[in-house]
Amino acid sequence: xxxxIIQTIAFFAGNHYFQSIIRNEGFYQGPxxxxxxxxxxxxxxxxxxxxxxxxxxQHFLSLQxxxxxxxxxxxxxxxxxxxxxxxxxxxxxxxxxxxxxIKSFKFKIPNWLANLKYVFLFGLVVIGAYLTAxxxxxxxxxxxxxxxxxxxxxxxxxxxxxxxxxxxxxYFKVSIFALFLLLxxxxxxxxxxxxxxxxxxxxxxxxxxxLQLRVNKDKCIECxxxxxxxxxxxxxxxxxxxxxxxxCFECVKKCPTKAVYVGW
Amino acid sequence: xxxxxxxxxxxxxxxxxGGGQIYSGRIWAGIAFALTxxxxxxxxxxxxTGFNFGxxxxxxxxxxxxxxxxxxxxxxxxxxxxxxERNCPAGIRPWIYLNYLAQDKPAPLSYIPxxxxxxxxxxxxxxxxxxxxxxxxxxxIKHLKLGVKKVWIRPKAxxxxxxxxxxxxxxxxxxLAASLKLRGYQVTVMEREGYPGGMPAIAIPEFRxxxxxxxxxxxxxxxxxxxxxxxVEVGRDISIDELLDRFDLITIAVGAMKPLRLDIPGEExxxxxxxxxxxxxxxxxxxxxxxxxxxxGNTAIxxxxxxxxxxxxxxxxxxxxxxxxxxxxxxxxxxxxxxxxIIPLVLPIGIEGKRHHFIxxxxxxxxxxxxxxxxxxxxxxxxxxxxxxxxxIDFLKxxxxxxxxxxxxxxxxxxxxxxxxxxGDVVAGPKTIAHAVGHGLRIAQRIDQNxxxxxxxxxxxxxxxxxxxxxxxxxxxxxxxxxxxxxxESRIKDFEPVELIPSPxxxxxEAERCLVCPLRYRP
Numbered sequence: 001x002x003x004x005i006i007q008t009i010a011f012f013a014g015n016h017y018f019q020s021i022i023r024n025e026g027f028y029q030g031p032x033x034x035x036x037x038x039x040x041x042x043x044x045x046x047x048x049x050x051x052x053x054x055x056x057x058q059h060f061l062s063l064q065x066x067x068x069x070x071x072x073x074x075x076x077x078x079x080x081x082x083x084x085x086x087x088x089x090x091x092x093x094x095x096x097x098x099x100x101x102i103k104s105f106k107f108k109i110p111n112w113l114a115n116l117k118y119v120f121l122f123g124l125v126v127i128g129a130y131l132t133a134x135x136x137x138x139x140x141x142x143x144x145x146x147x148x149x150x151x152x153x154x155x156x157x158x159x160x161x162x163x164x165x166x167x168x169x170x171y172f173k174v175s176i177f178a179l180f181l182l183l184x185x186x187x188x189x190x191x192x193x194x195x196x197x198x199x200x201x202x203x204x205x206x207x208x209x210x211l212q213l214r215v216n217k218d219k220c221i222e223c224x225x226x227x228x229x230x231x232x233x234x235x236x237x238x239x240x241x242x243x244x245x246x247x248c249f250e251c252v253k254k255c256p257t258k259a260v261y262v263g264w
Numbered sequence: 265x266x267x268x269x270x271x272x273x274x275x276x277x278x279x280x281x282g283g284g285q286i287y288s289g290r291i292w293a294g295i296a297f298a299l300t301x302x303x304x305x306x307x308x309x310x311x312x313t314g315f316n317f318g319x320x321x322x323x324x325x326x327x328x329x330x331x332x333x334x335x336x337x338x339x340x341x342x343x344x345x346x347x348x349e350r351n352c353p354a355g356i357r358p359w360i361y362l363n364y365l366a367q368d369k370p371a372p373l374s375y376i377p378x379x380x381x382x383x384x385x386x387x388x389x390x391x392x393x394x395x396x397x398x399x400x401x402x403x404x405i406k407h408l409k410l411g412v413k414k415v416w417i418r419p420k421a422x423x424x425x426x427x428x429x430x431x432x433x434x435x436x437x438x439x440l441a442a443s444l445k446l447r448g449y450q451v452t453v454m455e456r457e458g459y460p461g462g463m464p465a466i467a468i469p470e471f472r473x474x475x476x477x478x479x480x481x482x483x484x485x486x487x488x489x490x491x492x493x494x495x496v497e498v499g500r501d502i503s504i505d506e507l508l509d510r511f512d513l514i515t516i517a518v519g520a521m522k523p524l525r526l527d528i529p530g531e532e533x534x535x536x537x538x539x540x541x542x543x544x545x546x547x548x549x550x551x552x553x554x555x556x557x558x559x560x561g562n563t564a565i566x567x568x569x570x571x572x573x574x575x576x577x578x579x580x581x582x583x584x585x586x587x588x589x590x591x592x593x594x595x596x597x598x599x600x601x602x603x604x605x606i607i608p609l610v611l612p613i614g615i616e617g618k619r620h621h622f623i624x625x626x627x628x629x630x631x632x633x634x635x636x637x638x639x640x641x642x643x644x645x646x647x648x649x650x651x652x653x654x655x656x657i658d659f660l661k662x663x664x665x666x667x668x669x670x671x672x673x674x675x676x677x678x679x680x681x682x683x684x685x686x687x688g689d690v691v692a693g694p695k696t697i698a699h700a701v702g703h704g705l706r707i708a709q710r711i712d713q714n715x716x717x718x719x720x721x722x723x724x725x726x727x728x729x730x731x732x733x734x735x736x737x738x739x740x741x742x743x744x745x746x747x748x749x750x751x752x753e754s755r756i757k758d759f760e761p762v763e764l765i766p767s768p769x770x771x772x773x774e775a776e777r778c779l780v781c782p783l784r785y786r787p
Contacts, residue, residue: 100787104285104293105336153311166311168318175321178304182329185296186336188787223395228344228785254785256398 003087003248007094010039015047015091015147026157036070038077039090040198042141044148046157054137054198058129074198078205082212082241086192086199087231087248092143093192096184097231106186108233114193114244121197137197142180145173188233193244203243211247212263213240219259226251226260236260270338270731277337281330284337293341297333301326339728343782348390348405353695354382354702358390358405359782361412363734365775370413372732375446377439378701381464381481383409384763385473386698387592395781401744403777407763411771421448426715429454429511431498434462435697436688437517439704440711442485447712452511454496456518460486463519463689464697467541467563469570470759475545499659513683513711516660516672517704520653520689526558530615537567537650544570552576552646556620558612559650560589561694565596567650568604572756579605579644581612583625583632598762601752612647613639620644655690669693677707678714685711736783737776745774 014037017028028049036053043051053070060067077085086093100106120137128136138144149170153162183190192199215237226236229251232244236251240260251260269288277284282298285291308322348358356376364371376382386406394402426449430437433455441451459465460482464473486492496502498518507514523536537559540550550571557568560582568578580599582589586608589596600606611634614621624638654670665673665680671693672679672686679686687703689695713723748764749755755762766774 097787099296102292102296103290103341104296105332105339106342150307154307163311163313166313168316170311171308171316171318171322174304174307175318175325178300178322178325178329181296181300182325182332185293185300186332221395221397222347223393223398223781224347224350225395225781225785228346228781229787231787250787256395256779 003250004094004097006088007091007097010089011041011091011094014039014041014050015045017047017049020046020157021155024157036073038074038085040092040143040196041090042144042147044144044152046148046152046155048147054125054141055135058125058135058137061126061129062133062135064130064133074201075205078202078209080210082206082209082247083199083202083243083245084211084247085202086196087246090192092146092196093189093231093246095146096189096191099181099185100188100231102185104185106188109187109190109194116194117196117200117203120195121200125197139169140173140176142173142177142191142195145177145180149173150177189231189246192246193232199246206243206245207241210264213245213247213252214261214263215240216259216261219257221257221259223256225254225256229254270340270728274334274338277333281333284333288337288340290341293336297329297336301329301333335725340730343730343734344786346781347393347395351389351393352698352702353389354698355705356382356390356698359778359780360732360734361414362403362405362408362775362778363732363737363780365408365412365772366737366778367735368772369733370415372415372417373412375416375418375443376701376705377442377485378435378464378481378697379409379414381435381473381478382698382701383407384477384761385464385468385696387696389698395779395785396777404745404747404774407745407747407766408771408775410765411768411775418446419443421446422716424448424450424715426450426512427452427510428711429507429514430517431507431514432456432462432517432519432688432690433460433492433494434517434519434688434700435464436519436700436704436707437462437515438482438485438490439701440515440517440687440708441490441704442488443705443708444711445488445490447708449711449715450491452491452493454498454502455492455494456497458494460492460494463521466545467538467566469541469566470545471569471573471755471762472566474761504660504663508683512715513685515685515687515707515711516657516679516690517686517688517700518655518657518690520655520671520694522654522656523649524652524654526612526649526651528612528614531649533615534647534649537563537648538653540567540648541570544574550574550576554643554645555579555648556581556612556642556644556646557648557650558582559652560584560586560591561650561652562591562595563653563694564650565589565591565599567648569595569599569602571648572599572602572604573759578603579607581607581610581622583609583611584627585609588627598749598752602756603752615647618643618645620647653689653694657690660684677703677710734780734783736780737778739779740773740776742773742777744777745770 032049033051036051036056043055056070057067124137156162220237222237232246234242234245273284273288276287281301282294286294346359361371383406388406390405391402396403428444428449428451430441430453433453437453441453445451461478464478523538551574555571555576555578557564557580568580571578586606609625610622611625613623620642622640624635625632626635663681664684667673672691674686674691677685677687685707687707688700692699750762
């Protein structure tokens with residue numbers, strides 16, 4: 001199946017609570033919200049039926065509890081398929097895939113910037129939430145702006161109860177959102193590579209996961225097509241299981257010599 | 265997209281974010297920029313609750329989007345460079361002219377001197393890295409240079425009084441001179457020989473590069489208005505201090521012309537490869553009889569092939585294996601076809617009259633090592649040494665730094681003396697014409713930046729990378745075209761070119777084999 005079809009299905013599988021819009025009632029608050037998505041998507045989205053994994057981690061930590069259940073869930077996925085969730089399920093990844101196709105001026109970000117996502121993970125999601133007793137990453141999260149912040153405020157389902165709350169922080173988040181759009185248009189999966197703390201969690205499992213990419217060095221002619229193809233800009237023939245690999249298998253599908261393959 | 269259209273779209277995008285992109289045909293890019301800019305402005309207007317300091321980051325981001333939108337309208341869509349472009353020492357973008365050739369349109373390329381000559385003598389590293397190797401054989405990028413209809417885009421000339429002196433009228437010197445002249449500088453080229461052209465004019469034999477082709481290309485460069493002074497040797501006729509006074513900057517591109525010596529007893533009566541090639545090009549004939557050529561580079565092969573054409577019996581002696589030769593494998597095969605014997609793993613150790621002493625070697629860890637007690641004797645009428653050249657730059661030894669082998673040490677084209685630039689063989693050692701042309705073009709850019717005092721970032725901003733109309737072509741199953749060669753019996757009798765030029769139709773169909781990697785392989 002085409003990847004974009006799976007990505008679309010995955011988005012609607014997690015975000016299909018259309019009653020909220022029809023009945024003008026805000027969020028879904030049923031039992032499914034106890035479970036978290038495997039991918040990054042905001043739980044304040046009016047359509048969302050489950051909760052954000054990062055939001056759950058931050059909630060537990062801000063209550064001074066260790067989120068065993070979320071870590072175990074993410075770890076289980078990570079052990080099997082590594083970062084494949086980013087490539088096949090994540091709607092934010094899908095958004096970046098679409099927007100990068102726009103023919104604009106592109107630039108490459110230096111590789112060391114990819115380590116910034118660990119700073120976001122440990123600095124904001126773990127330590128920040130623990131110390132401030134608030135979801136610290138959500139304060140800057142552009143995904144939250146995309147799915148919840150902007151649509152909810154524009155739609156305003158709670159009879160003008162949201163708009164008076166708008167202050168400097170909302171303006172700040174809109175500016176982050178605009179910058180986020182600009183960056184994901186002009187650089188390959190900028191959010192995944194530089195910011196995403198969930199990607200940072202999964203990327204820790206990439207090298208040890210059961211699913212691995214393999215390169216047949218005898219067949220490989222180092223034509224670099226895989227780097228041209230890769231949404232993350234990885235030289236697959238040199239480091240097939242780099243932490244940033246999202247297992248979208250574009251290189252496996254389109255390698256001219258079929259040198260890249262999925263192994264165990 | 266023409267250059268004028270690009271200017272208009274830049275101006276439009278200054279006033280209307282996204283408008284320039286739509287004007288130049290990139291509708292989705294225009295919509296995306298307009299939505300990110302006006303969309304967020306509209307959002308803030310709808311939900312406006314009064315001014316607070318959260319407005320400042322918004323303002324900054326809007327300015328960033330506006331500036332980026334102007335940059336985008338100016339520079340256009342970017343492609344990732346494919347392997348052919350990345351491996352070209354001259355900085356040529358083969359996939360673009362292949363695409364234009366396949367579309368049967370004239371290709372607007374930035375000016376590259378010696379373009380056709382590269383099509384005849386370049387060793388083609390682009391073909392060694394071509395992605396098409398995955399399916400069959402690489403696209404014949406090198407030969408297709410001869411079929412491209414070119415429209416040179418020349419850089420805009422600015423009036424400038426700065427003068428640049430260039431020592432050496434070889435490929436590096438002349439391409440630097442042409443590039444600088446097009447940018448509006450006063451250029452003077454000094455050449456030791458009586459004629460311009462450098463190594464290609466002196467040492468590439470007639471059957472690989474006809475003099476008429478070289479002369480046409482050199483005349484084209486000189487007709488730009490470059491002052492050429494032949495027969496001037498720096499250090500003898502004019503001193504380097506005088507040059508430093510006369511010119512704002514000077515560039516050393518004298519090449520590596522001094523043949524390396526073997527240092528064996530009896531070396532007084534050997535010939536050197538470069539001298540033979542030079543004199544053969546002037547019309548001298550060499551009828552030695554049995555000749556041995558020492559060396560494995562392009563010069564050695566060229567000397568051997570030249571001598572075969574004078575009726576000599578030629579053997580090449582090389583200290584490593586035949587496949588380790590730095591010469592191009594194709595040239596080596598052509599030499600073998602012409603009846604030249606290659607004897608690998610031998611080293612000359614002495615000459616007594618016509619008796620030449622050799623010793624066998626073996627390869628240990630990639631380096632040749634002498635095998636004890638394996639001396640042998642060969643009767644030869646003449647030994648020719650072609651084991652490499654070194655630069656002859658005694659005239660500026662005290663001015664700048666050189667490494668142990670005598671090559672000038674440079675950083676970004678500039679030597680340790682702030683007014684002296686250097687490029688070509690005098691920096692990199694004996695390399696190809698493509699390397700020399702690449703050095704010339706890059707030094708021209710550096711000199712331009714330094715004389716106009718532009719920081720590198722702004723030079724990058726001003727450069728438009730892909731103002732091209734490229735089209736993804738369907739995959740063809742065609743195999744690589746056969747480049748017609750003259751048969752070896754007829755070609756060893758004269759100095760006519762060995763490779764024949766294929767027909768234009770065949771070249772077009774060969775260009776269709778290009779995969780256009782940046783368009784085919786993208787996320």
